[in-house]
Amino acid sequence: MSDQNRPRTALSLPDEVTPSPARRRVVAGGVSLLLLCSPWARAATRSTAPSILAVRVWPAADYTRVTLELDAPLKYTYFAVKNPDRLVVDIEGIELNAALKSLANKIGADDPYIKLLRAGNFKPGVVRLVMDLKTEVAPQVFALKPVGEYGHRLVLDIYPAVPADPLMSLLDKREVTGDPMQAAVRGELKPEPMERSETRIEARKPAEAAPEAQPSQVARESREIKEAPRKGKPIVDRLVTITLDPGHGGEDPGAVGQRGSQEKVVTLAIAKRLKAKLDAEPNMRAVLTRDSDFFVPLGTRVQKARRLQADLFVSIHADAWVKPDARGSSVFVLSERGASSAAARYLAQKENDADLVGGVNFGVKDVHLAQTLLDLSQTATNNDSLKLAKSVLKEMGGINTLHKAGVEQAGFAVLKAPDIPSILVETAFISNPEEERRLVDEGYQDQVAEAILRGIKAYFAKNPPLAKSRLARLD
Structure with a gap:
């Protein structure tokens, strides 16, 4: 049978293209090289030992x-x-x-x-x-x-091994003669008669303690609220404590702008400016949940505020969205019945995931955190949070476009203190290139701090802090 008439199967090759043994070896070598160079082959041959x-x-x-x-x-x-x-x-x-x-x-x-x-x-x-x-x-x-x-x-x-007591640490930092709590501890504070002119939050002036007064008694008096019939509103003769919470930190950078600006850096800068302004007020003091670049779990932030017996909790953030044209400032409070919008729900979930990014040892059970997550439906606290949020949102509208006209609500874990009015301020969208430039500008950071301060003062002007069992709240 001639070569032309020889039958061929589908898998047979013409004789003229049938590879010789030498050619087979070359082809096989080339295929092996290609396989070894492929990404999946490198992964398969790589050692399983961690690096x-x-x-x-x-x-x-x-x-x-x-x-x-x-x-x-x-x-x-x-x-x-x-x-x-x-x-x-x-x-x-x-x-x-x-x-x-x-x-x-x-x-x-x-x-x-x-x-x-x-x-x-x-x-x-x-x-x-x-x-x-x-x-x-x-x-x-x-x-x-x-x-x-x-x-x-x-x-x-x-x-x-022995964590510092937050209240004593706070007192140690207030080495100023005019601080009534510090004066009380030293036994230098003497109760004075109340003025009856107008409603305000006022701090006592230091004076010589009466001979019969004991420092512990005076210290208790300095923490109590003195009420007088001033148009039916109480007078507060203690320093108001405000916990400022710069979002993210350490392992968790938060949102990152197109120019590489990190939310954790912006929020800390604004919080420090706001703290300085609050500390300059005669009747207020501020404490930061973090004062440098380190991670603080969400539950610990709330716990710090409660152990400090804070009157307010203000968490500071810089928003981000999937599209760069989103802009404006927002103020959030805790929602018990779901988020006020899909965007609010998305943002809350993203912020609540901070513990996963920052890294929390979930194997450690914290009794303080357990207490924090109880009784989240206290109507008075939620109402006060909403009043504070409206006051701050109004002031933020004076320095930036508002993302929403009203206060938004979502299930932010960091707002779950059952006994402290708490808000979360989204200062601007760091994902928006124009607002990112503003957020890293010191002038704008100062404007934000000033706006929040005005909102806090306006809130207290209408809602003086009520009496609290200061010592009993120490967990």
């Missing part, structure tokens, strides 16, 4: 956080050592790389808890981290799954 991608350190007075980011889950153990105090963490199945070696250079001399942190090969397949401590601590070590832009994380939170 350290980055290390970060966030020192703060509240606690210091050390984060190791990896490309895969890892196994670890840790234990504490006394005399001197040290924390030891053994990580299995990783290699000592440049990122781990850089840890020692990331610990500053001013870190409140960590003296030195070093890494080394403990035994084959195990890297040991040794943290030399400046004081006794209560560490929390836990792993986080990938979220957002982060991979797997190992978190070392170094808390003081």
